[in-house]
Amino acid sequence: MGTPTTNTGPVITVSGLRMRYDSFEAVRGIDLEVGRGEVFAFLGPNGAGKTTTVEILEGYRRRTAGDVTVLGEDPAHAGPSWRARIGVVLQESRPERDLTVAECLRLYAGYYPSPRGITETMELVGLADQAEATATRLSGGQRRRLDVALSLIGDPELLFLDEPTTGFDPSARRAAWDMIAGLRSLGVTVFLTTHFMDEAEHLADRVMVIAEGRIVAAGPPGTLGGRQRAAAEISFTLPPGASVAALPGPVRDALVDSVSDHMLLRSARPLAVLGPLITWAEAAGHDLPDLEVRRPSLEDVYLALTEPGTDAPPLDAPPLEAA
Template structure:
């Protein structure tokens, strides 16, 4: 299956079943070269199975898959040298130092990066002589990335790269990923952190029940919900709210009715990417703000009393 040069990953009608369990059920996906692409979805949605198929670690039941122009199921050693894989957790080679491990991995790849430059790039120069078992969680993730990029991969798979990070470590790690993108590396990322997807990803795919249910840039996915807002206030001691695409007009009307005083409990809420994600993955009730905004089924000017 030949794909355009600007396509790094192409998946069409992918299926993988385990008995009666449809882990991946007709999934379609295209990742362009040079972008950071985030795959989002709850546990059991089919993310891990899909990524393992793309990495060549698991065979599919049916469907078309092309990664860097090659079917991973038929890929040879040369293809494997073109990808980098960073698993969600790793604790192997605990007695080797950072320098020993990175230099060792360098020998696996033709045209690998300079080991010391890679160690510096991930911010571990001062830990080069430290055994891997003595590294903090954030430092170990940096080492994992070093091992993933030492072979100059065209495509890097990152599986939940910042799980367990504190906020400072997570943002530092984001800077590393942005640097890799600037160098031209295509990155396919899975994460449960919506803020991470918003910050890093050029596009996001939301997966549910083995299928992609939404695919767009984080901003565009958010805009789908932001077309409507919820205006909340208190009137006669009763909480009220109105879902509307014109919150300014609603607020102006409320202000006129309550003049010259303030509108009690006034609040305007616009759904976030996380709201969109929760709605599309079925993690929140159907009456929530995000789902109303994505799938309007009521008059957008209907006022409700809670």
């Protein structure tokens, strides 16, 4: 970055944050902390308090109660010098009419005291070949890259990304993921909101889930809600001519559902079920071409956590991390 910092403390610290709109409390006393240089995913359904929280962190909305520090300052009272240290990519934006990509970046660079180089920024987001293209003629994916470029031109320490790949095709999403992951090498802290669980799992160092104004889970994507310790699901189609009664005892004991010939098993010790199943199939000359073993995905955990009225993490979850 053009103005590197030696501060290794948290970039964002929130304690007891509350936001009330008349009689409705949208945010109900949440705590969170974001470390420098990490990609932090903030997840929650519509109406959970996610957008309100992010707008408070960005300095666009005043809170009802609680302590908030972003880059060492309270966003509610921070001035232009603080705002120059953050970048914001909104869910929807409109490009500057009749300006090329390079001209847009040159215009925005003039708003900052120490902007990043225009060519460097275009290369960073993969728009070097579109430097002279009119912004309104860019594809959806290229336009989103321009949004990110405009947020990076001020050389920010902290970047807020709101639903960065909404409307993207799979190829464009993957390219955007590579671009966002590359921000780590610049030392940029990324605060990401997304409805795509695979996106959060691919990009985030840590995930936090908010539901009904409260934090319901926090931690690395692979361990959120205790999913690494949850029972595995094993599914396969019963071979022609075979019966449930012929299956080994450990397999029958783990059976939780069967629709037609499709078997669904659940076990906290999948190898204890898979071993007898495979041995039985080989001895009988059966094939199990659709055999599948899976633990709960991040999406499974997220949906369980955000069901209305959920009071605790699902599965075999440990207590929430201190945020």
